[in-house]
Amino acid sequence: MDRDRRALSVGGVATVAVPVAFLAAFFAWPLVAILERSLAGDGTVDLPHDVLTRRSTLEVAWFTLWQAVVSTALTLVAALPLAWALARFSFRGRSLVEALVLVPFVLPTVVVATAFLALLPDGVERTVWAILLAHVFFNVAIVVRIVGAFWAGLDPSLDDAAATLGASPYRRHRLVTAPLLAPAVAAAASIVFLFCFTSFGVIVVLGGIRYATLEVEIYNQAARLFDLRAAAALALLQLAAVAATVLVSGRLERRLGGARTRRGPAPRPTGRDRVRVGLAVGCSLALLALPPLALVVRSFRVADGYGLDHYASLLDETPALLVVPWHAILNSLLFAGAATAIALMVGVLAAVAVARGRRGLDALLMLPLGASAAMLGFGFLLAFDDPPLDLRSSVLIVPIAQALVAIPFVVRSLVPALRAVEARLGEAAAVLGASPWQVRREIDLPLLARPLAVAAGLAFAVALGEFGATVFIARADWPTVPVSIFRFLGRPGADNVGTAMALSVTLMILVTAVALASERSLVGRPPR
Amino acid sequence: MRVAAVTLVAVAAVAVAGCGGGEDAPTEVVLLTHDSFAISKEVKVAFEKESGLTLRVLQGGDANETLNRALLTAGDPQGDVIFGIDDSVLSRALLEEYSSDGLEDVDPEYAGADDHVTPIDHGEVCLNVDRSWFADRGIDPPGTLEDLTQPRYRGLLVVENPATSSPGLSFLLATVDRFGEDGWEAYWQALRANGVLAVDGWEEAYTQEFSGAAGSPGKRPIVVSYATSPAAEVIFASKPLATATTAAVEDGCYRQVEYAGILRGAANEDGARALIDFMLSERFQAAVPGSMFVYPVRAGVALPEAFVEHAIIPENPLQLPADDIDENRDRWVARWTEIVVR
Numbered sequence: 093m094d095r096d097r098r099a100l101s102v103g104g105v106a107t108v109a110v111p112v113a114f115l116a117a118f119f120a121w122p123l124v125a126i127l128e129r130s131l132a133g134d135g136t137v138d139l140p141h142d143v144l145t146r147r148s149t150l151e152v153a154w155f156t157l158w159q160a161v162v163s164t165a166l167t168l169v170a171a172l173p174l175a176w177a178l179a180r181f182s183f184r185g186r187s188l189v190e191a192l193v194l195v196p197f198v199l200p201t202v203v204v205a206t207a208f209l210a211l212l213p214d215g216v217e218r219t220v221w222a223i224l225l226a227h228v229f230f231n232v233a234i235v236v237r238i239v240g241a242f243w244a245g246l247d248p249s250l251d252d253a254a255a256t257l258g259a260s261p262y263r264r265h266r267l268v269t270a271p272l273l274a275p276a277v278a279a280a281a282s283i284v285f286l287f288c289f290t291s292f293g294v295i296v297v298l299g300g301i302r303y304a305t306l307e308v309e310i311y312n313q314a315a316r317l318f319d320l321r322a323a324a325a326l327a328l329l330q331l332a333a334v335a336a337t338v339l340v341s342g343r344l345e346r347r348l349g350g351a352r353t354r355r356g357p358a359p360r361p362t363g364r365d366r367v368r369v370g371l372a373v374g375c376s377l378a379l380l381a382l383p384p385l386a387l388v389v390r391s392f393r394v395a396d397g398y399g400l401d402h403y404a405s406l407l408d409e410t411p412a413l414l415v416v417p418w419h420a421i422l423n424s425l426l427f428a429g430a431a432t433a434i435a436l437m438v439g440v441l442a443a444v445a446v447a448r449g450r451r452g453l454d455a456l457l458m459l460p461l462g463a464s465a466a467m468l469g470f471g472f473l474l475a476f477d478d479p480p481l482d483l484r485s486s487v488l489i490v491p492i493a494q495a496l497v498a499i500p501f502v503v504r505s506l507v508p509a510l511r512a513v514e515a516r517l518g519e520a521a522a523v524l525g526a527s528p529w530q531v532r533r534e535i536d537l538p539l540l541a542r543p544l545a546v547a548a549g550l551a552f553a554v555a556l557g558e559f560g561a562t563v564f565i566a567r568a569d570w571p572t573v574p575v576s577i578f579r580f581l582g583r584p585g586a587d588n589v590g591t592a593m594a595l596s597v598t599l600m601i602l603v604t605a606v607a608l609a610s611e612r613s614l615v616g617r618p619p620r
Numbered sequence: 621m622r623v624a625a626v627t628l629v630a631v632a633a634v635a636v637a638g639c640g641g642g643e644d645a646p647t648e649v650v651l652l653t654h655d656s657f658a659i660s661k662e663v664k665v666a667f668e669k670e671s672g673l674t675l676r677v678l679q680g681g682d683a684n685e686t687l688n689r690a691l692l693t694a695g696d697p698q699g700d701v702i703f704g705i706d707d708s709v710l711s712r713a714l715l716e717e718y719s720s721d722g723l724e725d726v727d728p729e730y731a732g733a734d735d736h737v738t739p740i741d742h743g744e745v746c747l748n749v750d751r752s753w754f755a756d757r758g759i760d761p762p763g764t765l766e767d768l769t770q771p772r773y774r775g776l777l778v779v780e781n782p783a784t785s786s787p788g789l790s791f792l793l794a795t796v797d798r799f800g801e802d803g804w805e806a807y808w809q810a811l812r813a814n815g816v817l818a819v820d821g822w823e824e825a826y827t828q829e830f831s832g833a834a835g836s837p838g839k840r841p842i843v844v845s846y847a848t849s850p851a852a853e854v855i856f857a858s859k860p861l862a863t864a865t866t867a868a869v870e871d872g873c874y875r876q877v878e879y880a881g882i883l884r885g886a887a888n889e890d891g892a893r894a895l896i897d898f899m900l901s902e903r904f905q906a907a908v909p910g911s912m913f914v915y916p917v918r919a920g921v922a923l924p925e926a927f928v929e930h931a932i933i934p935e936n937p938l939q940l941p942a943d944d945i946d947e948n949r950d951r952w953v954a955r956w957t958e959i960v961v962r
C-alpha cells in the first residue's frame with residue numbers, strides 16, 4: 093500500500109515523465125522523421141517486405157545473431173572470474189584494476205583494431221575469431237562493472253551459512269550465489285548482447301569486407317547507397333530484434349527477484365582464494381592490457397628509438413584539425429561531463445521508476461542502444477531543422493546523443509541495488525518510524541553510493557569513447573578526441589599515426605583517472 | 621511573488637528583443653564537406669577577415685556520404701556551400717548557378733559541365749610502391765596496370781573496397797576506363813587469381829597492409845593510394861628523409877576533380893559566393909597541396925618543394941564522365957564484389 097501511494101506522488105510522476113520526454117524528443121521523433129521520409133509514399137506506407145525476404149538479408153541477420161550470442165557467452169566466461177575477485181575481496185591495487193577495466197571500453201574501434209592487427213598472428217586477422225576476440229575485449233568492462241557492483245553487495249552470510257552446513261564450494265556457488273547473482277548477470281549480458289548485435293566498427297575493420305552485421309548493412313544502404321527504403325527495412329528489423337531481447341531479458345530479471353545486501357569492507361583473500369584471485373586478475377589483465385600496451389609503445393616510438401615527440405605535437409597546429417589537438421581533449425571532457433550530467437539526471441529518475449516496478453521504462457531506455465546510429469543521425473538532420481530546436485549544427489547535440497547511449501548504463505547499474513534497497517531496508521526503517529527523507533539519507537544514499545559511482549564512471553566512459561554518433565554530428569571546430577584520432581589515422585605519414593597514438597593514450601589515462609576519482613569521491617578511500 | 625514574475629517577463633522580453641533583432645545580415649557561412657577537407661588557421665582567418673564572416677565547417681563522412689547527406693536535406697540544407705562533389709546531374713540538381721570571376725584563372729581542362737559547379741582541386745588516385753622492398757629483392761616495381769597480373773607480383777597488391785572507399789572506387793573506374801566494359805571483369809579475375817587483397821578503407825590498406833607506410837605492420841609493397849602520398853611520407857617523416865621511401869606509379873592513375881557549389885536554399889547566398897571566390901583565390905589554391913594533399917586547379921600556382929620532388933602529376937590520367945559513373949556505379953560495384961569477394 094505504501095508503495096502505491098509513493099508511485100502516485102509528484103516525484104513518482106517525474107521519475108517516469110522526464111525519461112519518457114527525453115526519449116520522445118531525442119529518439120522517437122528523429123526516428124519517426126527518417127522512417128516517414130524513407131517509407132511514406134503518396135499518402136500510403138510502402139512496406140519494404142521484399143527487402144526483408146532477400147537472401148542477402150537473411151544471411152546478414154543470421155551472422156548478426158550468432159556472432160552476438162557467441163561473443164556474449166565468451167565475454168561472460170572471461171569477465172565473471174574478475175568480477176568475483178573484485179567484488180569479494182580487497183587487495184592492493186584493486187581500485188586501479190577496476191578503473192583499468194574501463195579502458196578498452198572507451199578506446200575508439202579504429203585504435204583498438206590497429207592494436208589488434210599488430211598483435212594478432214597472421215591468418216587470424218579478418219576472420220570471425222578476430223571479431224569475437226575484439227568483442228570480448230570491448231565488453232568485459234560491462235560485465236565486471238555491473239555484476240561486480242551487485243556481487244559486492246551480496247550478503248556473504250548466506251554463503252557462509254551454506255558452508256557451515258557442509259555444502260561444497262561448487263554446490264554453494266550453484267545453489268546460493270548463482271541464483272542471487274542471476275539478475276545482474278542477465279542485465280549485463282543483455283547489454284553486451286545488444287552491443288555485439290549492433291556492432292559496427294569492429295566488424296568493418298577487423299572482419300574486413302566479408303562480414304556484415306545488420307548495422308553495417310544499414311549504414312551501407314543509408315549513407316553510402318542512399319537506398320533509404322532498404323535501410324529503413326533493415327533498421328526496423330534490427331529494432332524489433334533489440335526490443336525482443338530487451339523484453340526477454342526483462343522477464344528473466346524479474347523472475348529472479350532481488351537479493352539481500354551487505355555493508356562493510358570486503359576481506360583480503362586467504363588460502364586457496366589468494367591463488368584464485370591472483371589467477372583471475374592476472375589472466376584478465378593480460379587479455380585487457382596487451383592491446384593498450386601496444387598503443388603506449390607505439391605512441392613513444394619515434395624515428396631513432398623512443399621519445400615524447402608525439403605528445404609534444406599535441407600542442408602544435410596541424411592540417412588534420414581546425415584546432416590544436418589538445419583542444420580536442422578539453423572538448424571531450426566538456427562533452428562527456430555534460431553527457432554524464434544529463435545521463436545521471438535522466439537515468440537516476442528512470443532507475444527509481446524501474447526499481448518501483450515500471451519495467452516498461454527500462455525496456456524503452458534500452459532501445460537507443462539498438463537503433464542504427466546512421467539512421468538516427470539522418471533522423472536528427474530531418475527532425476531538428478527548425479528553431480527553437482535547430483540542433484543540427486549546434487554543439488549541444490553532441491552531449492545529448494552521447495547521453496542517449498549512456499543512460500541505459502546508468503539505469504542498469506542502479507536498478508539491482510535500488511531494488512534491493514527498496515525491498516528490504518526501506519520497509520524495515522519505515523516500520524521503525526523513520527521518515528521517507530531519513531530513509532533516503534541514512535540508508536539509501538550510503539548503500540547507493542557505490543552503484544552511483546559505477547554509473548557515473550560508466551556513463552562518462554561511454555560518452556568519452558562514443559564515436560559513431562559523434563563523428564556524424566560533431567562540428568569540425570569542436571572535435572572530440574576519438575574524432576581527432578580518426579582524422580589523424582586518415583592521413584599518411586608517421587607523425588600523424590604517432591599523434592593518433594598519443595591521443596589514444598591520453599584518452600586511456602583520462603578515463604582511468606576519472607573512474608578512479610569518481611569512485612574515491614563518492615565512496616571514500618577503500619578500507620585498508 | 622508577483623513582482624518576481626513581472627521581473628522575469630520583463631527580463632525575458634529584453635532578452636528576446638536583444639537577440640531576435642529581425643533580419644540581421646548573416647554573420648557566418650557554413651561549408652558542408654567531406655572528412656578529408658582541411659584548411660589551416662591562417663587561411664581560414666584570412667577569409668574571415670576579408671569577408672567579415674565566420675567560416676563554419678561541417679564534415680559528413682566521405683565525399684559520397686556528404687553528397688547523400690545533402691540529398692537528404694535538399695531544399696533546407698545544413699550549409700551554404702558544399703565542397704568535394706563531382707559534376708554529375710545528381711549533384712548539380714542540388715545547386716544554384718554561380719560563375720565566379722576566379723574561373724578565368726582556372727585551367728580549362730578542369731571545368732565542370734555547367735555553371736552549377738566550380739572546380740577547386742584535383743586529386744590523382746595512383747598505385748604506390750614500397751621502393752626499398754623492391755630494391756632489396758632486386759625486382760622492378762610494376763610499371764603498368766597489366767603488370768599486376770604477372771606471377772612475380774603475386775600477393776603483393778592491396779586495394780580498397782569500391783563499395784566503401786573513394787580511392788577504391790576510383791581504382792575500379794580506372795580499370796573500367798582502361799579495359800572497357802568488356803575487359804575489366806577479366807582483369808579483376810586475373811588480379812584475384814594473383815592474390816589481390818581487398819580491405820574496407822584507405823586507412824586499413826595504407827597504414828596497416830602497405831609495407832611502405834612509416835610505422836606500418838603491413839607486408840604488401842603495392843597499394844592503391846594517391847599521387848601525393850610519397851610527398852606526404854617525406855613531409856611527415858619522423859626524421860628528415862633524403863629520398864622518398866615510396867613512389868607513385870604513373871600508369872593507371874585516375875583523376876578526380878573536386879567541385880564546390882552553392883546549395884539551393886542556402887541561408888547566406890552572398891557569403892556562399894564569397895567563399896567560392898576565396899576557394900579559387902591564389903591564397904587558398906596555394907595552400908591546397910599542403911593541407912589536403914591534392915593539386916590546385918588554378919594555373920600558375922607554385923607547388924611546395926616536397927611535391928615538386930616526390931609527387932607526380934600524371935600526364936594522361938584515366939577519367940570517366942560523372943554521369944556514366946552515376947548510371948553504372950552500383951552495377952560495377954556489385955559485379956566487382958562478386959568477382960573479388962565471394
